[in-house]
Amino acid sequence: MAEKKRLILNLFEMNCVSHITHGLWRLPDNNRERFNDIEYWTELAKLLESGGFDAVFLADVIGTYDVFRGGAGTSVREGLHIPNNDPSLVVPAMAAVTRHLGFGITFSTTYEPPFAWARRLSTLDHLTKGRVGWNIVTSYLPNAARNFGLDGEIDHDTRFEIADEYLDVLYKLWEGSWDDDAIVSDRENGTFADPEKIRPIDHDGKYFKVEGPQLPAPSRQRTPVLFTATASAAGTAFAGKHAELVFTGGPSADFVRTTIENVRAAAVAAGRKADDVRFVAIGAVIVGRTDDEAQAKLAAYERLTSVEGYLAHASLPFDPTAYPPETKIKDVADGDGGIGRWRAFDPEQSVGELLAGFSDIGRGPFFTVGTPEKVADAIESWLDDVGIDGINLLQYHSYDTARDFIELVVPVLRARGRLRASYDEDESLRDRIFGDGDRLPDRHFGARYRGGAHLPITERRAAPTGPTIPTDNSTARKRQR
Ligand SMILES: Cc1cc2nc3c(=O)[nH]c(=O)nc-3n(C[C@H](O)[C@H](O)[C@H](O)COP(=O)(O)O)c2cc1C
Incomplete structure (x- = not known):
């Protein structure tokens, strides 16, 4: 019998109060307001490692949501991604109190130059001994563009073109600039590193000019594990060429299936194996010892959920709360159904119907409420029938969501062979996910620069x-x- 697919288990986090379950920071004993404290992150990291989590996935944005109601007022009131701190800076603290937990850090290719990011990420890969992944995003907020000196957003496909060259620069720095044996540490002859084994990259492209060499020496993984989240044609081609772990979303299980198929096809077209890319979906899980206990938690969450937070997060360019509920969307908005950042709406829908679906506490198609066995069944079905490889566990309550999952669901998944009983010693993040060593596979585009080739x-x-x-x-x- 074929071996069961093992679940990649990540926690979905963000260095802010209200990440993606708006309004719930008000739940009793929720720790979200402690995100400025280093102890918030060290306690969380130790908890996750005690439950065998593979990684903590840190989302990020670099601007405010200021479209809804024509300003950032709602976002500020809701704590919606503002205040918000840098995700990469909490990683060394978490790494210092753990030995196995991995870190997926979101960073945008649109605004900061690649040389600086290559250096920061190599430093993190050194400090974590190879436990770092990078969630590559191109950023979507108009305010982010204005924060970095532009008048407005660069168009979508150009952002992906820039990202492609950005990655090219990084591969040259991470894979090509230094040989593995460059550091000789020869005390007798006073030679720390061999200049013959370190080279400039002399990148001179359409968007970037970088001489090099890379400043940090090669870290354990060299190129960190590459994550991305996408669904568009440009994004799919990009993911097929670069990504190792794709974070998928969308309205339905079928949508996720199609995304998986498309990205795997794009990977094969880029000379990789279909299985070189793994897929992770948001896992919205509310678990209790009994169904009633789980339903009671759901009811508590629903009482505090904030529709306004979701509306601002979606960047709705109109305010559905300002109209009688029976008003058709076509009569209040631009009428073409292309409204907001996340979804296209039916212009014939009423604002009342729109609002009823908006505080979507499940945040996507993978939403399960119930006993540990029921949750484990749902996870197994998503692994085997939908074809995902893992979940980013959505947090309703920090740390109860992770704690409940560890106490109630992890033992069931272990018993069913979906999670290991313990970590392997001394694994890099890439080796844990793919079981094929620390480095990018030879067939990945980034490997072409090894030894200074190309x-x-x-x-x-x-x-x-x-x-x-x-x-x-x-x-x-x-x-x-
Ligand atoms: C589940 C999920 C999580 C995401 N997290 C972030 C994030 O933390 N920061 C960010 O800038 N974009 C994030 N994005 C947005 C993507 O990076 C991307 O901009 C978006 O999916 C649109 O890309 P596409 O046009 O290729 O589909 C996320 C997208 C999805 C589906």
Whole structure:
């Protein structure tokens, strides 16, 4: 019999009060307001590691949601992604109190230059001994664009084109700039690192110009595990070429199935194996010892959920609360159904119907409420029938959601062979997910730069003739300036 697919288990987090379950920060004993404290993160990390979680997935945005009601007022009142702190800076604290937990850090390719990010992420991969992943996003908030000196957002497909070159620069820095044996640490001869084994990248592209070399030495994974979340054509091609773990969303299980199929096809088209990409969905789980206990939790969450938070998060360009409930959407909005950031609406729908579905506490198609066995059944069905590989567990309450899952669901999943009983010692995040070593597979695009292959300096050295061929690194470097 084929071995059962093991669940990739991540916690969905964000360095703010109201990430994606708006209004629930008010629940008794919810720790969300403690996100400024380092202890919030260290306690959380220890809890997750005690339950065998693979990683904590840290979402991020770099602007405010200021479309709904024409300003950021609702977002500020709701604590909706503002205040919000940098996700990467809590990682060393969590890494210091754990040995196995991985970290998926969201960072945008649109505004900050690749050289700085390559350095930061390598540093984190060193400090965590290879437990870092990067959730690649291109950012979607107009305010983010204005925060970084632009008048408005760069159009969607151009953002993906920029992201593609951004990744190219990073692969050159992470994979090509240093050889594995560059550090010799020879005390007798006073040589720490061998200059022959470190090279500039001399990237000169449409969007970026980067000389290099990369400043940090190669970290355990070199390239961190590459995550992304997407559904568009440009995003799917991008994910097929680059992503190792795709975070999927969408309205239905069928939508998720189609996304999985499309991204796997794009991966194969990019010379990879279909199975080189794994898929993770939001796991919205409310579990109790009995059905009644789970339903009571759901009712408590529903009482506090904030429709306004969801409306602002969706960047609705009109306010459905300002109209009588029977008003048709076509009579209040632009009428074309293309409303807000997340969904297209039926113009014939009434605002009342729209609002009724808006405080969607499940946040997507994978929503299960009940006993540990019922939750485990739902997870198994998503693994086997929908084809996902894991979940980012949605938090209703911090830390009760994770604690309940660990106490009630993890033992059932372990008994069913869906989770391991313990971590393997000394695993990198990539090795844990794919079981094939710490580094990118050879067939991944990023691997082409290994040993300096495909870099200008290597190609000049390899050229058979010609008067301008430099003979060593130092000559080559002088020529760059
Ligand atoms: C489940 C999920 C989580 C996401 N998390 C973030 C995030 O934390 N930060 C961000 O800027 N974008 C986030 N996004 C948005 C994506 O990066 C992307 O902009 C969006 O899915 C649209 O891409 P597409 O046009 O290729 O579908 C998320 C998307 C999904 C589906």
